[in-house]
Amino acid sequence: MYPAMTNRLASETSPYLRQHAHNPVHWQPWDQAALLRARSENKPILLSIGYSACHWCHVMAHESFEDPAVAEVMNRLFVNIKVDREERPDLDQIYQLAHQFITRRSGGWPLTMFLTPDGTPYFGGTYFPKTPRYGLPGFPQLCEQVAQAFYTRRGDIDEQNTSLREALASVIPNGAGVAELDAAPLQTARQLLLDNFDAAWGGFGGAPKFPHPTDLAFLLRRAAPGQDEAARKVVLTTLTRMAEGGIYDRIGGGFCRYSVDERWEIPHFEKMLYDNGPLLVLYADAWLLEGDPLYRSVVEETAVWVMREMQSPDGGYYSSLDADSEGEEGKYYVWDRAEIQALLSSDEWRAAARCWGLDRAPNFEGQHWNLIAAQAPTASEVPLLTAARARLFAARGQRVRPGTDDKILTSWNALMIRGMAHAARIFSRDEWLCSAQRATDFIRTTLWRDEYLLATYKDGKAHLNAYLDDHAFLIDALLELMQTEYRPADLDFARELADALLERFEDRTEGGFFFTSHDHEQLISRPKPGHDNATPSGNGVAAHALQRLGHLLGEPRYLEAARRALDLFWPGIQAGPSGSSSLLAALEEALTPPRTIVLRGPEEALRDWRHRLSAMPLHDSLIVVLPNSLMQLPDALNKPRTDEVNVWVCEGVNCLSPITSFDVLQATISKSPKVN
The missing domain is CATH 3.40.30 (Glutaredoxin)
Structure with a gap:
């Protein structure tokens, strides 16, 4: 059916899966054919979960999956299934949590899990090198050992699998009746964030550092002048340090996913849509509070980047930009000092060297410079830096660009629609509003079919049942969009999505919302997530958005569903609200209606x-x-x-x-x- 050295991934829509279509590994997509094969052959499954912009996913692919000798081991021992975690967040959630239970360590990508034929994992890890190093076993030898265990220790594995399924079920909250809600978790969460704040560099904790936009938004709601000065300091310090650091692309705009150091200086260079949408909201709101031109420039440059590089001709937003180009992480973004000096006039060079850290030792791998805001420019340096930025942008455009994951995800589009619409309202920018409306219209006409929402689109194909996040984030985005410019179709769409959310995702017995719809394929667990991760909690956003829509329309069904969700999660956020800022936003508006x-x-x-x-x-x-x-x-x-x-x-x-x-x-x- 496929040419030599081509596997079943060649017919998939995901760019990440297609990257592996010509591996010598006999990769399968996650579908009934692959699962049936594992059961009929009584063969374990090797499940590999990653995404297109993931640096270590590329490393493991080059080392192991492209090696015919390693592929021979994998093909002989396993049914090999490759999953794009962005298209199948349901699978990623389940197996990341299973990894934590099995290994007692946090997960990540690539996620490498070994499953029994019924889909229950019995061993796993993240990145494994081809040969032993970093204290990790070599991948081919590991495969042999794990496969042998499947055949020789089935009794132990079956016993572990029973315990694992019970553990997965135990983390799904059960209804506790009607709660007496109060503001105590809000104060506790505030104090926890303040206690974890890095006063020197901003952000929370040490390296690696992630932006945590949902936590910052929680504090920002308290940060108006004369209110909570401590919360204000946390938010403004963090946003300033991030904007000054190398996690922000000061030549092209937009933020990378996270910083490997506590100073925000050196990122993993992938740029994700889901980070930049919420950060647009934060920086726009911070500008309202502070009037700092730094925040305004971040919003303007990021919005321009989104429209220039992340919006498809049809209107939807692409998912991400890769960290690597020409096989090297960051090669597109970092500079040699001599290269910059040759591009700029002498005055521009002096300003750039002083203000962007080029007069210091190289900060990337000991030989290159990732640009940072090392010194504030003087008034005379501002136009010089503007000219220098334009020259470097033009020169960088001649390099080999990182790959674009050009699939269009409904949930991530919703986060960017909300960001662009919010920034458009605050800065009165019609072109940003138009961008958000184009993306909304694309989702409505392409991914909303017969009152069913779909999760992903690429190359003319929309498919996969949408998840909780798709519905919740999109309702939230439509509410934001309507505040910038009211369009009747947007309100109609929000109501249709809210009705679909209640019909297909709500746990009508216990309260709250499952991550997958009632007609989704049956997996080994059905999560009902309340904690924020890289993106906000679907349950938190659903409760918040339904409350707002319910108050706007006077619709008690939406208000009651939101309250049932809060009742469900109340014992958890009361006992420990850390990581629950989305639910806390809904709690705030349950206590004091918007x-x-x-x-x-x-x-x-x-x-x-x-x-x-x-x-x-x-x-x-x-x-x-x-x-x-x-x-x-x-x-x-x-x-x-x-x-x-x-x-x-x-x-x-x-x-x-x-x-x-x-x-x-x-x-x-x-x-x-x-x-x-």
Whole structure:
């Protein structure tokens, strides 16, 4: 069926799987054919999970999966299944957690798990070298030992598998009845974050350092002037240090996934869509608080990068950019000092050397420079650095680019739609709003079919059942988009998604939402995740978004489902709220309902009011601007058309009389800070 040295991955849509289509390993995708083969042949499964931008995934592929001798061992002993963790986060969640139970260590990618034919793992790890080093066994020898254990120690393995399945089931929360919610976990979480804050370099803990945008957003809601100065310091210090560090691409815009050091200086160079969307929100909100031009430039440069490099001609956003090019990590991004000096004028070079750390020792592998904001520029250096940046950008464009994972993921698109829409509102940038709307329209027309949402798209093919995150993140993004510019189709889509979420994902007995839909394939576990990871918790975002949509529309079904989710997770966040900032955001608005602000009137006058409102940090508000030209509004938004702007302000079910003065509106929404 396939040419020589081509396996079944050649017909997959995932760029990551296609990277392995010509391995001598007889890779299978995760499907019924591969699983049936393992059962019929009573053969163990070697499951390898990774993603396109993963550096160590590439290393293991080059060392082992491209080696015919290693492939012979794998093909003889196992049914080999390769999974893209971005297309199948359901499998990744289950087997990462199983890895933790089996090895007592955290996981990562590549994830290498050995399964019995029914899919239960009995041994695993992450990266394994081809020959023994780093204290790890050589991969071919490991394969032989693990396969032998499957045949000679089945009794022990079956006993372990029973215990593992019980352990996986034990972490799925069960309903505890109706809870008496209070603000205590909010204060506990705040203190835990402050205690873990690195006061010198920002961020939390030591190396490696991740941005933690959900935790920073939790603190930012408390950081208005005169409120929580400690939270404010954590957020602004962290955002400043990140923007000054090498994790931020100061030539092309956008953030890399994480820093290998505590100073944010040297990243793993992959750029992920899911990081940059929430960071756009954070930096835009920080600019509102502080007015720091550094934050504005980060937002502007990142938004331009997104539209230039991450948006498809059809409108959807691509998933990621690789860390490697020409087989070397970071080669596209780092510089030789002589190369830069040759590109710049003498004045530009002096400014760049001082401000970007080029007058220091090389900071990348002892011989190259990854640019950082080493010194603040003087007023006279600013135009020189602008010119230097343009020259370096043009020169870098002549290099071999890192690979683009050009599949379009619904959940990650939602995070970027929210980021672009939020930044567009704060900075009044129509082109950013247009970008977010194009992506939204692409998702609605391409990945929403017959009232079912799909998870991924590439090369004209949309497929895979969407997950909890796809639905929850997209509802949240649509609420953000509507606040920037109300479109009836966006509200209709949000309601359809909310109804699908309740119908297909809610645990109607215990509360909360499963990660997979009720009609999803049966796996060894069905997670109901509450903790934030690299992306926010689907349950936390679902509860938060359903509450907001419920208040906006006066729809009790959405409010009740959100409350059932909070009741379910309440014992956990009460006992230990760390890592639960998304659920805590929902808790905050359960304790103090969000303020809804509906503006109605002539379009020109509304434009001015919208612009003035965008300059106010209103984390606790949901703002909808409805020009008189809009007709057939839902009952909750069907305000009368007027010759002047009228504003309806409601907190929960309590609504004020219409307001016709912006000064009165400003005083009304500013008089009582709503921070728990």
